[in-house]
Each structure stands twice: as structure tokens, then as C-alpha cells.
Amino acid sequence: MNIVVTAIVIVLIGATEIKGDDQTTELVYSLLTKVRDIESKLRDDERIRIRRKTSTVPPEMSTKTPKTATYIRWGNSTCGYGAITLYSGYAAGGYFSHKGSPANLLCMPPNPQYYSPSSSGGSYIYGAEYQIGGVNNHADERNIPCASCQAVGRNAMIMIPSHYECPSGWHMEYNGYIMTKPHSTEGSSMYHCVDRGLEQIPGSAGNEEGHRLYTTLAVCGYYFPCSSTELTCVVCTM
Template identity: 40%
Template sequence: MKLTLYVATIVLVGTTRAAALNPNNADCPADRRFLHDLKSLLRIHLGEKIIPPETDSSQWTRTVGGATFTRWGKTTCPKGNDVVYKGYAGGSHYQAKGGPGTTLCLPETPIYEKYTSEASDSYIYGTEYETDREASPLHRLDEDDVPCVVCQSHHKTSAIMVPARNECFAGWHLEYKGYLFGGSTAHTGSSDNVCVDSEAEVIPGGKTNTNGHLLYMIDAKCGALPCPPYVDGWELTCALCTK
């Protein structure tokens, strides 16, 4: 047990010092990915009580009935919210003919129980941004992997995602704004709609095009959808609002 605590302490002290020396982590994505994966493995084998998951709050604000929501494309929660957990966006393969249509925020540290290496008929894949259009507001994210964070409000008790607006209605508080994303209508895989932060981040080291679960910006299409006020082909915004 003493050795376990010693190893855990060394890892935590080392990563803390590295973060202090290079707070922006702009020049070493591979190193950051390695340290992240190392901490995740140590949490699995040593336990989260020894190496707890990272949060943005030094002291967890315990609030009964606080609203929870997922912030897609970010690893931090808006001010006034606590981090429940951080992780990776995931869902069904974009070419799957069936399977769940929900995008999930998978935690950094999974916990397994009984398992088998035999093939399953249902799989979950990591999510990539598909913003290859050069004029896309988030073109810089193209082919990068999508992070996420689940947040709990200190005081608000309700949370809703409002599509096609980057402002909340009267009486509601804006937690973050962004763009509406979902699966391509040209693909067979199931998908849903998620609100990706307009200042979205990426998972370090995840630029490789692996084509698992894919998210595209959603455009308005005139017809049954009235134009105006909607505009054909324009990317739709979104807002996460609490009350």
C-alpha cells in the first residue's frame, strides 16, 4: 500500500509541476495525451480514491437538486457549475444500420466487471468533428476527436438545450452557446442532436481520421420549415440554458 501511494504521489506531483511550467500545453499534445492515458490507467488499477478524477473545483459544491447538463466540445464547466466528470463523446458508427442513436459522454475512467473478448452485436465509437467545409465556423476542428464534460449547477434546477438560438429566452440563464451538430442524413447510422460549444476544444493527439461516430454541423432546410425566419443552408446555433 505504501508503494502504491508513493507511485500515485509521484505521478500527481509530476503532472502538476508540468502543468505549472507549461500552462497552455500548446507545444506538446503527444506528451499531454501520454500523461492523460497514464493517469487513467493508474486510476483503473490503483483506484480513484488514490488518484481521483480531475475536476475544476477544489471543493465539490454539494447542492441538492442542482440541474445537470453536458457541455459538448469542452473539458471545463461554465462558472457556477461543478464538474461531475470529464470524458469523450461517443456513439454508434456512422455506417451502422441499427444501434442506439444517442451521443454519450463517456467517462475518462471506465470500470469493468465481467467481460469477454468475444464479438458483440453492438459497439460504441469515439466521436469526430466533421467540419471539412473551409467556410465552416469550426473548420479548425475537422477530424479531431470530441471531448465533453458533465456539469452540475450550484443553484439552478432545470436545464434545456434550445436549438436555432444562441441566446436564452427571458427568465433563463445562458450557460454556453454554440452550434447544433448531428449525424449526416447521407449515412445509415443513427444519431441525435447535440450543442457543441462555439469555443470547442479537442482531445489532444486525436487528429487521425478514424471515422467512428461522426458529428456534422446542421443546416436549415426550407420547405415545411418556414423561410424566413429560417435561412436555407445556414448553420444552426444552439444555447444551453438553466433556470
């Protein structure tokens, strides 16, 4: 530290000889601020060094865990800017008309791992497909891709229905449509935010039924404001 202070003093003496009073004052203030920053950083480093030297906790466990948030991006096989794609897969769930179908949708990896062979299962899982018309009918009856995403540096995630923009200070991962099973079928289902691009799995043009996702309308008289167009959604992280 003495070497740093000596160097600063030498610079200040030289500056005083070649600059006016106002310029010298600004330079002194700037350099002294930098000196204080350096001193503070060195003190912090010394405290950390002493803490690690005297602590019984291994150094690798004392490192602060980086912030991270995870989410599933439905309707797209890759994650957005700033997020890591942990794996790309296929949306899958219970058959649309089965009474005992689970409510949730799963993002299945393309290379499943199995234990010893068995055929005694009492529940079944099916690929999910879009059931959609209008301007998005290009995706109708096509199977749905998905991606498991990790947003590094962010530790909170929220899905906002009926909005396609994030609140101030939040980062938008993707936006799209609220989709779920049709109201006329058996079994329950969760609402999912499906990417606006409605990406499809190549070669899945056939109507195979399975788990079906429809866009969602808000019914007038039960929700205000109601809608005559598909409800939007957005996934945000912070």
C-alpha cells in the same frame, strides 16, 4: 426577546434627544422593522426545533434537498461558470454507417470500469469526431471532448435550437452549434448542442471515422425561417 426590545427602546430614547422629529421617525420605523424581522426569524427557528423534536423522521432526512440541474457540455472538457464539473470525458457513439447504431451520444469517462473480461458483445461504441468546414475547419476530423456538469441552485434545464441567447430570467450554461450525424448515412441520431469553441481532444488529428457529427442547416420550404448557415443552440438553466 425582552433583552432585544429593551435595547431598542434605549436606542430610541437616545435618538429622540439628539435628532429632529423626521429623523427620529425614520429611525424608529427602521429599528421596529428590524425587531419584527428578528421576532419572525426566532419564531421560525422555534417551530423548526419543535418539529424536529417531535418528528419521527431523522434530522438528516428532513433537510430540504438543494436545487440542482445536470447536463452534458459537448465540445468542451469543463463546465461553465457556476457549475461543477462532475467528470471530463470523450463523446462516443455508434459507427456512422452501421444500420443498428444507437441514436444517442454518450459522454464516456476517461477511466472506464469493467466487470470480468468478456468479448461477447454484439454492439460497439466509437469515439466521435467533428466533420466540419468553413471558419471552423480547424476542428475537422478531431475527436470531441465532453463534460458532465452540475448547476447548483438551479433545477430546470432546456436546450433551445436556433438561438444562442437564453430567455429572460434564465442562466446561459453555454451556446454553440446544433450537430448530428449526416443525413446520407444509415442509423438514426439525436441533435446535440455542441460548444461554440469546438474544443478538441489533443492528438486526435487523424480521420478515424467512428461517430461523426456535422453542423446542421434548416432546409428552405420545410422550416421557416430556413438557413444558409449553421444552426445555433444554447443550453439554459433556472
